[in-house]
Amino acid sequence: MAQKQEGAFMMPERLTLMAVHAHPDDEIFGTGGVFARAADEGMRTVLVVSTGGEEGEIRVPGRDTPEEHARLAQIRAEELRRSADVLGIEQVQFLGYRDSGMLGTPANENPENFLNSDRDEAVGRVVRLIREVRPDVLVTYDERGGYGHPDHVTAHEVTTAGVEAAADPDRYPELGLPVWSVPKFYNSVNPRSVWTWIGQQMVERGIAPEPEESDYDYESYMAPDEVITTRVDVSPYVARKKAALMQHETQISSDDWLNRMPEDLMDTLLSTESFIRVRSVVPVPPEEDDLFAGLRQATTVGDAGSVA
Numbered sequence: 001m002a003q004k005q006e007g008a009f010m011m012p013e014r015l016t017l018m019a020v021h022a023h024p025d026d027e028i029f030g031t032g033g034v035f036a037r038a039a040d041e042g043m044r045t046v047l048v049v050s051t052g053g054e055e056g057e058i059r060v061p062g063r064d065t066p067e068e069h070a071r072l073a074q075i076r077a078e079e080l081r082r083s084a085d086v087l088g089i090e091q092v093q094f095l096g097y098r099d100s101g102m103l104g105t106p107a108n109e110n111p112e113n114f115l116n117s118d119r120d121e122a123v124g125r126v127v128r129l130i131r132e133v134r135p136d137v138l139v140t141y142d143e144r145g146g147y148g149h150p151d152h153v154t155a156h157e158v159t160t161a162g163v164e165a166a167a168d169p170d171r172y173p174e175l176g177l178p179v180w181s182v183p184k185f186y187n188s189v190n191p192r193s194v195w196t197w198i199g200q201q202m203v204e205r206g207i208a209p210e211p212e213e214s215d216y217d218y219e220s221y222m223a224p225d226e227v228i229t230t231r232v233d234v235s236p237y238v239a240r241k242k243a244a245l246m247q248h249e250t251q252i253s254s255d256d257w258l259n260r261m262p263e264d265l266m267d268t269l270l271s272t273e274s275f276i277r278v279r280s281v282v283p284v285p286p287e288e289d290d291l292f293a294g295l296r297q298a299t300t301v302g303d304a305g306s307v308a
């Protein structure tokens with residue numbers, strides 16, 4: 001974990017975006033564009049990943065071996081660093097937990113995993129990072145955990161508790177770090193309307209089966225559009241998000257649904273990132289198109305006009 005100089009506790013000169021994710025490769029879909037945009041605008045960008053992604057599949061033919069699985073966390077950390085470089089993410093931090101696996105798999109029972117972690121200790125790890133980094137904007141998943149993965153739901157719970165605790169001088173005083181009240185806190189969400197439209201298009205074009213043929217209730221993981229407060233147009237960054245996805249080599253398969261998705265649908269999916277604003281200490285419009293709305297006036301950032 002990065003040690004801060006004494007001077008780091010002063011108000012940072014640059015605005016800072018921090019996001020807490022569950023696994024390597026989760027950084028791209030919901031936050032890759034806002035990270036790339038923040039980086040281009042000269043902001044500080046910090047990605048926190050809760051687990052090593054040890055339970056992930058290896059989809060590259062010939063590499064799905066016990067030896068590769070044994071060192072998957074290391075492989076995925078390297079893939080993540082390359083993806084972070086593509087997106088302009090300055091700092092990558094791991095919370096240090098083990099992947100809990102998909103819901104209903106034996107990995108859920110592993111005492112070392114994120115799901116079974118001591119909750120106070122996990123919140124403490126998030127509090128330490130919030131107090132060290134002092135983010136202006138913090139993002140994690142909503143309570144649905146994006147798609148219900150136990151590590152995504154746990155990331156939501158631990159980060160939400162961490163935001164509150166980081167601002168409370170009576171919590172975690174043993175860290176020896178000054179408290180930090182996060183000015184803006186968001187939940188990253190999948191808008192129901194967009195995914196419903198994508199699903200319909202996939203069926204209409206004969207790429208996916210009719211929804212009733214699947215028992216996966218994906219709609220329950222989507223956020224109703226009326227609760228979304230913030231939609232950020234990240235269309236200038238779609239190419240970089242795709243390039244970042246390609247860095248996660250072990251996770252890519254030519255036959256998975258992402259690769260079967262036609263380019264135009266993929267571009268639609270990647271070009272907007274949607275959020276629910278959980279808290280803001282600055283006045284904001286009810287509907288925003290910028291995570292930093294209300295904060296930019298307070299701090300001078302670099303050339304906000306430069307877009308990749």
Ligand SMILES: [Zn+2]
Pocket residue numbers: 022023026149152
């Ligand atoms: Zn994940």
